[in-house]
Amino acid sequence: MNQSNMDDSELMSVLERIKLGDIPSYAYIISRFQKRIFLYCYYLLKSHEEAEDAAQDIFIKGLENITRFSYNVSFSAWLYTIARNHCTDLLKIRSKRYKSLMQYEINNDYKMENEYTDLIHDLLDNLNMEERQILLLRSLEEYSYDEIASIMDIKPTTIRKKYERIRKKLIQQKIEGGKIYEHSYKTGG
CATH class of the missing domain: 1.10.1740.10 (RNA polymerase sigma factor, region 2, helix turn helix motif)
Incomplete structure (x- = not known):
């Protein structure tokens, strides 16, 4: 066992x-x-x-x-x-x-012991409450879509679609954030 x-x-x-x-x-x-x-x-x-x-x-x-x-x-x-x-x-x-x-x-x-705390908070700040819950339950707690659906009282297919949208949104934010950071670094502000 x-x-x-x-x-x-x-x-x-x-x-x-x-x-x-x-x-x-x-x-x-x-x-x-x-x-x-x-x-x-x-x-x-x-x-x-x-x-x-x-x-x-x-x-x-x-x-x-x-x-x-x-x-x-x-x-x-x-x-x-x-x-x-x-x-x-x-x-x-x-x-x-x-x-x-x-x-x-x-x-x-x-202070949390995670070096990525600021990044996580910045990304989570750009999500609404429902998106934050889905992301945390799926990524941090590693729940299945069915389990998240049960917790949030939403259909599993809806959870899956929302999770994919959240991932795309975060990837886009990271890309845009990286461009902003690169621009600030290169121009000094």
Whole structure:
């Protein structure tokens, strides 16, 4: 049995124990998904503190609703659906307080350990919320189109088409950005 199958069977066993009232077993769920859920929230919310709070809220909602989980979808897809809905709600609340989502600044005290962070943020800033979610779920989390469709409640063929458009859009932005960079470098401004 490979590691992935063993992890999946262990996850199912833990889920059954939690459903039967073994709440301390939920620590396994948190440890297994915490980093991935945090990063998903961080890229959507663009705030370290909000992403931390959101991840905690998502795990609480997951525990409160664990009896509603059915095996029609993977547990991670179910958890990401909760995360997507929660982040969408937070963005709606934020947009009522602020006129533009893009005015919100990332906490400067927090630096991700990835040298491409600025590039990623620049590219994500040019995508709408739905495009960001599709890109993150497909590229970062490596979900199938069917799983993304389940999470976002959109047809798999629509997800596939949108993902291809997003890729083309990002490639075009990179090409245009490269030309702008080359022009600035050559002309000194």
